[in-house]
Amino acid sequence: MNAIFRYGNSYNLNANGGIVTIDFSTFASSSNIGLYIAGGTSTITNSQFRNNSEGLKLGAGVFHVSSSTFAGNSTWGVDNAIFPLATSSAIAKNNYWNASSGPHNAHLNASGTGDNVTDFVDFVPWLMTGP
Numbered sequence: 083m084n085a086i087f088r089y090g091n092s093y094n095l096n097a098n099g100g101i102v103t104i105d106f107s108t109f110a111s112s113s114n115i116g117l118y119i120a121g122g123t124s125t126i127t128n129s130q131f132r133n134n135s136e137g138l139k140l141g142a143g144v145f146h147v148s149s150s151t152f153a154g155n156s157t158w159g160v161d162n163a164i165f166p167l168a169t170s171s172a173i174a175k176n177n178y179w180n181a182s183s184g185p186h187n188a189h190l191n192a193s194g195t196g197d198n199v200t201d202f203v204d205f206v207p208w209l210m211t212g213p
Contacts, residue, residue, distance in 0.1 A: 084107060086108045087107065088108070088109075091113055097117065105126075108129065110134065111132070112134040115137075116136065117138050120142050121143040129147070130153075135155065137155035137160060140162050143171070144173075152178070162201070163200075175207060178213060184206075187200070
């Protein structure tokens, strides 16, 4: 997939099951969620999550996101809403979080100044500069 999803009301795109592969896509300016994963297995690479309330939200299923950018998402860059039930279902390694210090997580990276990440998101290591 190589697409731009913008200005969604609830979310820009809802992945609701199956196997979803997203590459070189942009999820931007949603009033709520850029990409909502409601089931299945999603692999996301080389994509942008910008200026949403939440960039990427996991409600069910599994995702792996890498080589992507999270910037300007006001509430969460990544939100694992199914924790603590599935602690390894949200893999967000090797992404840029709009700061060289990485994403902010109160328990795992309190000094991070990038987009916020909930608990139970595996975000280490992160990229120091944008891909």
